[in-house]
Amino acid sequence: MSEFRTCSITGLKVHLPAEKLIKINAVTAIVFLLVGGILGLLMVLTRWQAVHLLPAELFYRLLTLHGIAMLVAWIIFWEMAALYLTSAVLLNSRLAVPWVGWLQYLLMLVGGGIVTVIVLIGGADVMFTSYVPLKAHPLYYLGVILFAVGAILGCVVFFATVVVAKTEGTYTGSLPLVTYGAACAAIIAIITLSHGAIVFIPTLLWSAGLIPPMDAEVYRLIFWGFGHSSQQINVCTMVAVWYMLGSLTVGSSPLNEKVCRTAFVLYVLFICIASEHHILVDPGFSAAHKSWNTSYFMHLAVLASMIHAFSVPAATEVALRKKGYTRGTFEWLKKAPWGNPGWSSLFLSLVGFGFLGGTTGVIYGTEQLNILSHNNLRIPGHFHATVVAGTTLAFMGGTYYVLPLIFQREVAFPGLAKIQPYLFGIPIMLFSTFMMVAGGFGVARRSADMYGSGGFSVEYSPIVDISLSIMGLSGVVACLGGAAFCVIAVATLLIGKKIS
Amino acid sequence: MSITPVPYGWWKTPMHAEEKWWVSIALVWCIAITIAMPAWHFVGKQNSSQEYYTISVEDFNTLTEDFIEKYKSGTTGPVGDNQDEWDIVTPPPGSDIFLRSMQWRWDPVLKLKAGETYRLHLSSIDVLHGLSIHPLNMNFEAVPGWDYVLTITPTKAGDYRIICNEFCGADHHGMIGQIIVE
Numbered sequence: 146m147s148e149f150r151t152c153s154i155t156g157l158k159v160h161l162p163a164e165k166l167i168k169i170n171a172v173t174a175i176v177f178l179l180v181g182g183i184l185g186l187l188m189v190l191t192r193w194q195a196v197h198l199l200p201a202e203l204f205y206r207l208l209t210l211h212g213i214a215m216l217v218a219w220i221i222f223w224e225m226a227a228l229y230l231t232s233a234v235l236l237n238s239r240l241a242v243p244w245v246g247w248l249q250y251l252l253m254l255v256g257g258g259i260v261t262v263i264v265l266i267g268g269a270d271v272m273f274t275s276y277v278p279l280k281a282h283p284l285y286y287l288g289v290i291l292f293a294v295g296a297i298l299g300c301v302v303f304f305a306t307v308v309v310a311k312t313e314g315t316y317t318g319s320l321p322l323v324t325y326g327a328a329c330a331a332i333i334a335i336i337t338l339s340h341g342a343i344v345f346i347p348t349l350l351w352s353a354g355l356i357p358p359m360d361a362e363v364y365r366l367i368f369w370g371f372g373h374s375s376q377q378i379n380v381c382t383m384v385a386v387w388y389m390l391g392s393l394t395v396g397s398s399p400l401n402e403k404v405c406r407t408a409f410v411l412y413v414l415f416i417c418i419a420s421e422h423h424i425l426v427d428p429g430f431s432a433a434h435k436s437w438n439t440s441y442f443m444h445l446a447v448l449a450s451m452i453h454a455f456s457v458p459a460a461t462e463v464a465l466r467k468k469g470y471t472r473g474t475f476e477w478l479k480k481a482p483w484g485n486p487g488w489s490s491l492f493l494s495l496v497g498f499g500f501l502g503g504t505t506g507v508i509y510g511t512e513q514l515n516i517l518s519h520n521n522l523r524i525p526g527h528f529h530a531t532v533v534a535g536t537t538l539a540f541m542g543g544t545y546y547v548l549p550l551i552f553q554r555e556v557a558f559p560g561l562a563k564i565q566p567y568l569f570g571i572p573i574m575l576f577s578t579f580m581m582v583a584g585g586f587g588v589a590r591r592s593a594d595m596y597g598s599g600g601f602s603v604e605y606s607p608i609v610d611i612s613l614s615i616m617g618l619s620g621v622v623a624c625l626g627g628a629a630f631c632v633i634a635v636a637t638l639l640i641g642k643k644i645s
Numbered sequence: 646m647s648i649t650p651v652p653y654g655w656w657k658t659p660m661h662a663e664e665k666w667w668v669s670i671a672l673v674w675c676i677a678i679t680i681a682m683p684a685w686h687f688v689g690k691q692n693s694s695q696e697y698y699t700i701s702v703e704d705f706n707t708l709t710e711d712f713i714e715k716y717k718s719g720t721t722g723p724v725g726d727n728q729d730e731w732d733i734v735t736p737p738p739g740s741d742i743f744l745r746s747m748q749w750r751w752d753p754v755l756k757l758k759a760g761e762t763y764r765l766h767l768s769s770i771d772v773l774h775g776l777s778i779h780p781l782n783m784n785f786e787a788v789p790g791w792d793y794v795l796t797i798t799p800t801k802a803g804d805y806r807i808i809c810n811e812f813c814g815a816d817h818h819g820m821i822g823q824i825i826v827e
Contacts, residue, residue: 202815235648277812278789279772319655322647361773361788388647398646402655403666427786428697428793436682444675451671455664458646481746512682513691519784520775522808587782589775589810589818597821599727603779603806 148239152550153644158315159551163233163240163306164287167226167551169250170207171544172638175223177257178537179631181214186624188490189576193612193617194595201593205272206592210264212273216376216532217289218257221296223540224330224382225249228303230547231385236320246302252295259288272591274372276365277348286349293341293371300331300338308548322399322406323392326385329409334378336417341371362429369420376528377416379536380450381409383498386539387457390491393546394482395466400456408456419446422510426519432512447507454499461491484564490542494571497534501577502527520591522584530577532625538570541630548634554641558633569626575619583612586637649698693785696794705768705792709745712736713753721823731823741766744807744822746774746787748814751807751822758827759802765795775811779826784810799826 149158184207190198199207233240240246240445281564310316344367352355358620388405391397392541397415399405404512421438424430465477482488505527509518518524548556586609588595660668686692718735732753736742738761745752746769757763767787774787785795801822807822 176796201818204816205815236650270814274812276767276773276811279812314651318650318652321649321651340765360790392646392648396646401658401660402651403658404660404668424786426693426784428694428788428791432692432695433683440679440682444679448668448671448675451675452668455667455671459663472807497749507678511678512693513685513689516691516693516784517782519786521777521782554671585782587777587779587808589777589808591812592808592810592818594818597808598819600725600729600819601806601821601823602725603808603821606780638676 151378155552157234158237160233160239162243162246163229164551166240166243166246167229167234167248167547170222170226170229171547171551172571173250173254173570174219174226174540174542175631175634177214177218178223178627180261181211181219182624182627182631184208184211184214185627186621187211189617189620189624190595192613194613195622197594199593201598202270204593205270205591206264206267209270209272209509210261213257213260213264215537216273217292220379220424220536220540221375222253223543224334224378225253225296225299226547227382227386227540227543228299228327228331229306230485230551231321231324231389232303232306232310232509234551235324236307236310236316236386238306238315241305241309242406244603245298245305249302252291252298254295256291256293256295256593257289259284259291260268260578263288274368275348276368277351277361278358280352283349283353286345286352290342290345290349293338293345295343297335297338300334303327304332310423319402322402323385323389325406326388326409330378330381330385331411332413333374333417337371337374337378340367340374344368344371360544362424362427365424365427366421366430369423370417370577373420373423374417376532377412377419377446379532380411380416383517383536383539384409384450384453384457387453387491387495388460388545390539390542390546391457391461392489393462394488394491395461395464397460400463404452405456408449409423411445411452414445416446416449419510422515425510425512425515435512439512444507447503450499452575454495454503457491457495459638462525480543483536484563485543486545486556486566488537489566490545490570493566493574494535494542496531497538497570497577498536501574502531502535505581506531518584520589522588522590523581526577526579526581526584529573529580534570534573534577538566538573541569542566544630544634548637548641549644552638552641553644554637555644556633557636557641561629562633565629567626567627568629569623572623572626576616576623579612579616579619583609583616588613694795695791696796698792698794699790700768700792702768702770702789705743705766706770707782708744708746708766709752712741712743716720716740717753727819733825736763739763744776744787745770746776746809746820747771747811749816749820751776751809751820754823756825756827757799759799762796762798765797767793767795772813773811774809774813774820777808777810779806779808781805786811799824802826 269285805824809820
């Protein structure tokens with residue numbers, strides 16, 4: 146059994162090949178977070194109209210890379226680490242077929258690398274969405290396909306590991322809730338990444354001049370089956386990480402396994418339909434088609450989030466009350482471990498995702514209301530609340546536990562770590578909110594200069610200036626919060642005290 | 646705990662009363678918003694258009710050119726730093742009007758009458774563009790190969806801008822058009 150070590154903190158058996166893969170995926174994720182974060186700072190300093198830093202061409206180029214580095218690379222690399230952690234480590238099992246895991250890493254790294262280089266040399270100024278017939282270099286599409294195929298392989302290794310654990314009897318009973326949630330995320334990942342591979346293959350052939358372009362609406366429909374549904378991998382993984390952080394920080398157990406697991410199943414069944422809300426103000430699709438699909442089949446995927454929104458905090462309340470914090474309605478909340486970055490990340494991520502991201506998603510995704518929000522700043526405001534304040538913050542919280550448990554090092558700069566989730570979470574919520582306010586006054590997203598240039602002039606309400614200034618300031622502070630996270634993570638790896 | 650395996654039988658644990666209440670309320674709310682969306686098509690006026698046709702880029706371009714020639718009432722003269730010019734078109738109320746998007750212009754400048762209804766044909770002759778009528782903040786997609794027909798009735802006189810809000814290349818931000826309502 147030399148392939149295993151026993152964790153001194155949890156007593157879990159850790160399969161060393163799995164541990165290596167978790168480490169390499171997590172480190173790569175953080176490198177992309179750092180790159181994406183630096184780009185994010187440049188983006189916010191450009192959209193903050195009073196500063197207006199970058200020239201148009203560079204802004205569009207780096208905005209394309211910002212989207213890919215964050216939305217795709219940082220999040221999916223971290224998710225791969227999470228998949229290996231929740232399968233091999235939590236189930237006390239060996240990782241099935243580690244070489245496929247390495248193939249996953251290699252394909253994603255090569256794919257991500259190709260995309261990054263092509264974008265930087267100006268071969269793909271097409272944004273994350275790369276809508277046909279706006280054309281990028283063929284290698285750009287190839288890079289995305291390689292990345293998607295790599296990620297699908299990661300999901301395959303996850304499921305194989307769950308099967309190995311079951312057949313080898315490394316655990317008894319049912320899967321832990323966190324692993325169950327990760328399994329649902331992996332199912333969603335396979336569905337959505339397949340859409341990505343499917344839509345980018347004809348696009349690649351078209352870009353290489355081999356076939357005529359596909360219809361712009363067909364591309365939009367299938368692309369969003371990848372583009373938005375892949376964000377549902379994040380939602381599902383984030384919720385799983387919420388349950389994990391609840392357990393690790395205050396020792397919470399789900400109130401009712403049946404309810405939590407049913408909610409995860411609702412995600413799998415209904416959330417992928419959601420992609421249709423991107424084409425609510427498009428020609429080519431009937432109102433019946435749009436209404437049916439954007440309602441996620443009776444908003445049942447929204448119901449799933451509503452259930453988690455209750456059961457995640459409720460589980461922590463029960464756990465804290467068991468510790469004796471029973472006075473009044475809120476003593477448990479007051480006595481919660483607010484200095485533990487895992488806990489504060491969990492709490493802020495819940496608030497940011499739930500109150501800002503999720504609600505605005507349902508509002509903007511309503512057929513009629515979408516007319517008022519389509520492609521203005523309300524949309525990036527919405528998804529910075531979900532993907533940054535929600536997912537990214539939850540993953541940061543998760544990293545504070547991966548560092549000691551997997552990297553076996555004490556978190557460096559514990560004082561900074563204590564405040565880092567606040568330094569990142571609160572400003573990013575402000576940033577998202579005021580982005581949405583500016584969007585409400587018609588400021589377009591993805592625009593290098595909202596006042597236009599050269600031709601007709603555009604005027605805005607004075608509220609826009611104030612909103613964009615608050616957005617700019619809080620965006621810069623959030624970048625500092627993100628930088629603090631990267632500094633802590635890197636310092637822990639380099640100089641963190643070893644745990645034996 | 647959420648990170649440890651669960652003994653079999655967890656599916657038999659009954660729900661707490663609080664949980665039942667919460668799930669019920671959430672479900673009712675979800676059903677309500679689900680019904681609201683289609684229902685608004687029957688009782689509300691703020692719905693996006695259901696009328697669209699496929700059309701070749703060349704045909705749409707020809708239709709727009711013919712439309713401009715037929716109803717042209719002047720030009721804007723050189724505008725802004727780039728000194729570009731636009732045709733001003735004054736179509737009769739109730740007519741079919743065309744708005745062509747291309748990298749990086751909206752053509753023509755439309756002069757409309759408040760209170761009158763027009764059938765606006767929206768499309769693109771190259772890549773995707775986004776029609777955002779400013780400052781109303783009304784947004785629709787302009788898609789090559791598709792003629793999107795929006796039935797519009799300007800209610801208030803004014804000088805409106807059309808901002809492109811779908812990324813369309815190097816001078817995307819400079820793609821601003823004009824609608825004048827008298």
